[in-house]
Amino acid sequence: MITFLESVLEDFDGWRTTPGQCVFVLPSKRAGFFLKNLLAHKTEETSFAPRILSIESFVEEISELRYATSTRLMFDLYAAYIEEGLDKESFYEFSRWGPMLLQDFNEIDRYLVDAVKFFDYLGSLQEIRHWTPEGTSTPLIDKQIKFWKSLLPIYTRFRDRLAEEGLGYQGQIYREATTKLRAYLENNGSFHYVFAGFNALNKSEEFIIHEILKHGKADIFWDADSYFLENPVHDAGYFLRTHFNSWEFLKTNPPKGVGRFFDADKTIQITGLPKNIAQAKYAGGLIGDILEKEEKALDKTALILGDETLLNPILHSLPESLKGVNITMGYPLKDSSLAHLFSVLFQIFREKGQKGISTKKILILFSNPFLQEWFLKLRFTHSVATGRMVRENKPYLNAEDLEKLGLPLALRKLLSVHPYPDPGAIISRFIALLETLESLYLNSQDSVSVEFLRHFILLFNQLSELHQTYPFLTDIPSFFMLYEQLLEEDTLDFEGKPLEGLQIMGMLESRCLDFETVIITSVNEGVLPAGKSNNSFIPFEVKREFDLPTYKEKDAVYTYHFYRLLQRAKNIYICYNTEPDVLNGGEPSRFIYQLRNDSITSKSIQNNLAAPESGIAPSPSEIIQKSPSLLALFALKASKGFSPTSLSRYIKDPLEFYRKNVLSIRDTLELEETIAANTFGNVIHETLEILYRPYLGEILEPYHVAEMKKQASEALREAFEKHYLKGSQLRGKNLIALKVMAKYLELFLQLELKRIVSQEVCILGVEKELIRELPDIPGCPGPVYIKGTVDRIETVDGELRIIDYKTGLVEPSNLRIADWESLSEDPGKSRAFQVLCYAWLLQEEMPIPASQFRAGVFSFKRFGTGFQWFGFKTAHNKQDEMITPEVLMQFEGVLQSLVAELFNPEIPLMPPENP
Known part of the structure; x- marks a missing residue:
């Protein structure tokens, strides 16, 4: 099998003759890494390698701006929002809708929309929608219209703030690159540019690539199959057909890279499985089968995760004999036990008030594996404290309770802060805890744990800097939101030989790469493709008016990536979830239906349904002889x-x-x-004993029952205190339970009367x-x-x-x-x-x-x-x-x-x- 990247190197010989003057531009850094490896294997003598850039890096170089971090973008956008003088929201409230606004700004710029015209149109549309014949309005409507009218000033302020420091968000950098492209080409006129593997291009990318092609020293290679291009309704060729019909350059230069691969002989197995874990186990079993037949075949095998949250169960399902795995996405820090530790600590301080610390959260904290080394050093037996907390059954603990439990001073200092703590003080305590744990795990030579700890030290140092830089970060919810955002973006990268063995990657990382065996998981509607989403302030009709992408174009992107993976593959395994799901449904993806009804692929498809064996696993009969x-x-x-x-x-x-x-x-x-059912019963029994014991040996009279009714509330409280409350405040469901018991007693005494x-x-x-x-x-x-x-x-x-x-x-x-x-x-x-x-x-x-x-x-x-x-x-x-x-x-x-x-x-x- 000749891969797409190999075919590019065969058709373009400039990398051999003038490598120093060649610049390869690819959709992703991953594809660039594979291209560099191909160049190394095909080069017969020592020479300088051509430059290899991802499209984002290439555009960044043209624009002379640098990409700002997502956190920095959110802070600067909030600052622009505040400066505009709108009704102020806290940063935490803003952070719930700010990312959507940033995404809209990004899209407007990438598609080179006239911002003044666009925001004026959007504001006028909102005025029309809220117009009434009487001309009436409400404060809420006035506030909304004011917000829409303020979007252009916010947009302008935001861009200016970033540009002053040489920064930008993606759309801003792309728009800036289109204005500086001519100067860039004049300064780099000796280079020959090779664009390879592109499909859906935004207007900025189209302009840049097309202008360079027209400039004369450039080539473009399309990773395309004529089977999709010739079908006018197939979404896999939607963008390519658009480019081929509209680009002036392509009208006189036939497109390169187009071949006929899809209708080659293939084996396609489509398997429905219940839930994600079953898919992970099934994929692991397929890898085991390939490994058993021919280990070398794994070098040409890719496991594509339609839903990247499947990474964890996939890693636990791979065969133990597998020597090497290459994972493009890294291990998400948010899934580590250290992340869970700090999530619990944040929740403790976020919920903490005058009532104290949640006992349940303390119990979760004590069970975290990262704290065990620290507990050993402090000579703290947390199981003893846990047992006492459970026996006393207090839902909340104060400083005195923590001391009575025998918690070491260092642990009490971590937990015992002001009822409404300052975020800076909490971050300082977290950093101190991480540094303590790091020294302990260094001594135990646990390198993996040390690596996790160092990542979190960097993360909290970053949070500390943000707290000092931005004065509006004053509340725990905002810090927790930032913590989760930074955590979401950070991964612990895997080490290995990235060009050997099984490749595990997401759909986008597979661009330009070809494999003989492809396993794709989570091929369900709502996952592949992602389906309709409304993560935008821009109405659908406005997107159509300004030629911005909608869900239709986004679906076409997924379609291209899916079918491109199948083009050169020989063995294809597709898994989907058969179980109904509230968000994603249990419906197989439209891609599966298309394959089943396609005149070419339908002949090669095997449809299967699989499920784990049901029932209780057989176990040896437990029989105990009476010795x-x-x-x-x-x-x-x-x-x-x-x-x-x-x-x-x-x-x-x-x-x-x-x-x-x-x-x-x-x-x-x-x-x-x-309150548990058995405790509920104990309280009722105890209360009735308190009420009836004074009348032992007596014939009950109505005044006895009247006296018991008077004492019932106090007796119930006494029994409830003894068996459940133990000094804690009564609230919520337990207060309802107390009312139910009081009603039970009232009815019982009425019956007695x-x-x-x-x-x-x-x-x-x-x-x-x-x-x-x-x-x-x-x-x-x-x-x-x-x-x-x-x-x-x-x-x-x-x-x-x-x-x-x-x-x-x-x-x-x-x-x-x-x-x-x-x-x-x-x-x-x-x-x-x-x-x-x-x-x-x-x-x-x-x-x-x-x-x-x-x-x-x-x-x-x-x-x-x-x-x-x-x-x-x-x-x-x-x-x-x-x-x-x-x-x-x-x-x-x-x-x-x-x-x-x-x-x-x-x-x-x-x-x-x-x-």
């Missing part, structure tokens, strides 16, 4: 007492019982920003702890106890009742059984099992009168149902709710069988059959 030591541990637990909850857990999942109740492995404590009016209710116990020995357990070397805490014991008109409060939903069917075996086999009957456990436990403490005993639950999510009682289904499907000694004897047999199974060494602990 003598494990049975001894069971016996130890039995001597202290099994709770109804633990036995219910054993019925549901023996392995979970083993982890939580035998090995005592608890769930990881987490900070509750909003109705009961005691018509029934005699006597409270015998609240939160009563019970324990009883379970006899006759074979295989157990010691006693077995069952223990539990009964929420409420009462009599109603002489009938004894046990009540278990539930803040979750309980259905009546959960308390009904048809046979005794279901209690130990069906996890859905856990509520019935628990209330029978409490009844059995109570039998030891007080005699149970026959047919005068009930046990059940009160579900706070089913107030309308009221109390729900355990029931045994009898003949004719009737429910017997009374618990008698016979019932408890039957249940004791269930308990004995269940615990005997637990101690049976022949029955291992294993997962449930139907989890």
Whole structure:
């Protein structure tokens, strides 16, 4: 395969005869690097190399201006905006729309639009749009029209500020180059210019290239295929057809570089995959296949990222045996853990006020890997402080809290600043932290981490200089916006042999380069092409009026790049996302449909759909045999007492019982920003205990309930403080949760009042702890106890009742059984099992009168149902709710069988059959 750049060198011999007088101008620096390598391989003797420039560098040289950084452009544009005397916005507010205005200025200049005429037209259009027959207006309309009328002065001031220092934005530099081109050519008349690989040119580039071509000492080579050029509706040839028909030079000089490559034999595989990670894994698998067949073939392979955010998952999906990879875009600093560290720190100071520092942010901060070396030096065990913060559950921390947590002084100084801190002070602290970390990682010889740290030191030094230079940078949000902008532009460049091995690049970096094997990801509508976007103040009709590019022209740019990649390629792999997405959709790109319907490519296409294997990955069956030591541990637990909850857990999942109740492995404590369901239940239980305990042994009277209503708010606050708040201020969702609990209590006490009016209710116990020995357990070397805490014991008109409060939903069917075996086999009957456990436990403490005993639950999510009682289904499907000694004897047999199974060494602990 002869690449485009090779064909240019074959057709143009001047680089051999007079290399010192040749200047190659290409679309990108990357293409220039490949051209320089070709020149080195084709040169037979030592000579000076021709100059190789990107189009942007070439235009910059002509204009005699230098490109200003994007940050500098934003500051100078804001200064011009302020000088114009409009209603002042903060820099942070301006930064949300300023880049769009800058982009419009850029486009106006690149396309050589008459600025005075353009802005006058735009201002008049806005006046017409807001015109009314009555001539009425509003302050908001007046403000908008004033803004549109001020765009020309802002534009002029902005350009003048930059030009005074020899700087400019891209459009300004391009426009300036058109005015200085004649002088440039007079001073450089001996050079021969070669333009290669161009497609979509703005008016400035067209003017410059065309004038140089007409000047006589220049050539232009088009990387084009006649298949697209000859098709009048194919967007891949849209710009080239326009140039060929309109350029005076091309009317007398046939275009060079045009060939017929697209209809050569190709293999095209189009594969739909769900989401980005699947695409990354699939692309990695393709690279592995190529590597296994012929490693050298990777030198002619390119992986093109339609969506460049795929770089990270792609890097993690490449085969380990791959020796070299060349990445044009560098590793984005914004994806590093150090970037996440400072994003959290910025958020801490941005959100910090009189209420203190967010505990959640501190927890995230402690987990950052870059701080671990520092913590070791400070002898700070952050896991201890983390555990304490989670247990105390304070959503915000003040300076005193940080000291109590045992945070070292250096860490407290970093975090303990004024509630509304000065950005300069924060930046100074960040730089000091980075320098400390740099010295630590230098000692540990972690070169990658040191490189990241040095990039961030430079970044924050730049922020510090900006703070000193521009007095309007006074707030944290503005600094955070600048931090993110600078971070977005910075990358950690990869090192390697850029001309060997697999090439990973974005679509624009592929210009002028050709590969035998091409893998393209994210070929979805909205990505390739990018589709319609309205990132401009300029209305569509105004763009058409002044011949500015719209989404139509931008789509044609993507079309050319896509098809140009396919021209000389032999093996083509195209991936697209099949899953619907809110922003990008799940629709394959129009390019895919065009390939499928093209008379040439349709014969070579293989359409595939692929997806990762679904379901849970097979794992070895977890079966735990009951060794003598494990049975001894069971016996130890039995001597202290099994709770109804633990036995219910054993019925549901023996392995979970083993982890939580035998090995005592608890769930990881987490900070509750909003109250958790179990904490919600604990607060309700605690409040009811506080309210009812004073009336133990008494028959409830209406005035008792009235007194409880008065005390309910204070009791609820006390319980909430104990189980959740722990001294913190109540706000947001937690305040709503408190109101919900207060309403629950109000409804419960109203229900209680109705009961005691018509029934005699006597409270015998609240939160009563019970324990009883379970006899006759074979295989157990010691006693077995069952223990539990009964929420409420009462009599109603002489009938004894046990009540278990539930803040979750309980259905009546959960308390009904048809046979005794279901209690130990069906996890859905856990509520019935628990209330029978409490009844059995109570039998030891007080005699149970026959047919005068009930046990059940009160579900706070089913107030309308009221109390729900355990029931045994009898003949004719009737429910017997009374618990008698016979019932408890039957249940004791269930308990004995269940615990005997637990101690049976022949029955291992294993997962449930139907989890």
